[in-house]
Amino acid sequence: MNINELPTPAVVLDYDSLQKNIATMAAIHPGRRLRPHVKAHKCSGIAALQVAAGHNSFTCATPREILGLIDAGVGSDFLLANEVLDHSRLSALADAQNDALITVAIDSDATLAAAVKAGIRSVIIDVNVGLPRCGIDPKSAGELADAARSHGMDVRGVMGYEGHLMMVTDRDAKKQQVHDAMALLASAHSDVGGDIVSAGGTGTHDLFAGTTVNEVQAGSYVLMDTQYAQLGYSFVQAMWVIGTVISTNEKWSVIDVGLKSLGMDHGNPSIKDHSVWFCSDEHITFAANEGTAKPIAGERVFVTPAHIDPTMAMHEVAYVANIYGDIVDEWPIDLRGW
């Protein structure tokens, strides 16, 4: 089957570009230096390529992501880089501890208590390094680690996500701010102990030289989106939502990709050589730029999302295409949900 025969809207991955991005990052952060974040793709088929490139440890945002990877037999060391209080989900993770090394982030007495109650063996202290979200005050990190150890837990180290710095455009300022944030993490680490100092994302992955960070949690680099493309890294777009032109006239055209098949929190998607006017539930209204042929009914159109993570989470399957546009594989987006 070719892309031109796919039922749309459909997620299509460019296999070669995907592998190129994985290889590029593996050269920068080989093996355990990268703990790929699967929340960006939620697809064990992609995670399997990351394992093949040398990464066996993964970052996950939800229990479902960890349990799904274990079910798929992909990876061996999983970090739940998020706070969870749900007893049944934590218990399911605890039950899986004989199948894989599972480490759960905690940032409070409440999250520690929930992990203890569920029988979680390994934790990491999630430290606030400036993003107003989860994470304990760096000054209190050691105390929480001590409390965890008093329950017999293995405290593997610290993590801190400097998400507020991903899109800083001045590179010197960004580096300074990342290093300031990582100084907070290092300070917490000196109180906490353990082997792991985990941080980062695609937008800061190249700024950790001179810090104590020893694993980077990047995820978006594999597939990319228009927001991360602004940063000018060498990662290339490897995923699109494919649509079919269902209506067209002299002034505009409409495809069957809309805001139910695209993450919209970073704004409208892009279509090469065309201007996107607006998105509706099931439609994008767009027009060809000057010098580009007007779309015709039935034609397939490649849509580049503004934000990859929620877009992948909206689809059940990703179609893998070669450079001829032939579909060579179908990978379930099997890590969706919570």
Added chain:
Amino acid sequence: MNINELPTPAVVLDYDSLQKNIATMAAIHPGRRLRPHVKAHKCSGIAALQVAAGHNSFTCATPREILGLIDAGVGSDFLLANEVLDHSRLSALADAQNDALITVAIDSDATLAAAVKAGIRSVIIDVNVGLPRCGIDPKSAGELADAARSHGMDVRGVMGYEGHLMMVTDRDAKKQQVHDAMALLASAHSDVGGDIVSAGGTGTHDLFAGTTVNEVQAGSYVLMDTQYAQLGYSFVQAMWVIGTVISTNEKWSVIDVGLKSLGMDHGNPSIKDHSVWFCSDEHITFAANEGTAKPIAGERVFVTPAHIDPTMAMHEVAYVANIYGDIVDEWPIDLRGW
């Protein structure tokens, strides 16, 4: 089970409010005068309540919505108010024509040809009434109807969606603009013939007196969202995404509802008596307003989406609660997909 025991994020419906909204609209547009749009909820359990209130005809945005309602035994007259060129999906609809009356929107020779090829028997002419999206120029509608009849099709009438007018705030101006748009639809109808003149949404449902419109395609009124709430109708919020407080400090709190569980195209969601700071993939960072107690870890929080349609499409199940917060039913959101 109570709301406080639900795994989160979770869609919760207030059964009484849902029924109140359905009754309010059924009093305004009883029976076939309303053709409820299921794209807003994608849930056959809710559609069944609309049938119980007297509506047997539904508007759908995707073949999946129609086939799912037929599978669920809900409704008997379905309008695909969208252009589809996909042969396998149109064929699946054609195969279901003995189980229900199925009418497919067409707006071009290409969409007519696709419907003919698949064996679709009934069509409606989708007319552009000002929204730059699908729909044929009103002047060409009669010609397309003639072409459809030449293929032996039943042309049931016209539809036109004045989506660009839903959020006009000046009521007199809005009424005038709706009537101008419906004059275009009436003009097309005089060329097309057929019994149906279908249009409208929740934001214009009360403005059709004096037009030829004989069925209204409203959908959002059942569940509502913060955008439609701005219009001041008597429909009440009947759906929330429930989150659990997973992290909290003196300045802010975090719940496990994020942009993977909320449609974000209309902006941030709302939390009563709190200020929403921002949404991440799996989190909302928010703070209690002055005079409101600070959230505590484990507490459940009701999040009101800015846009109901994409939010429902992100969840597998809706939990139905009574006024005590007890879960009295679970309805699959079974009409998702395409």
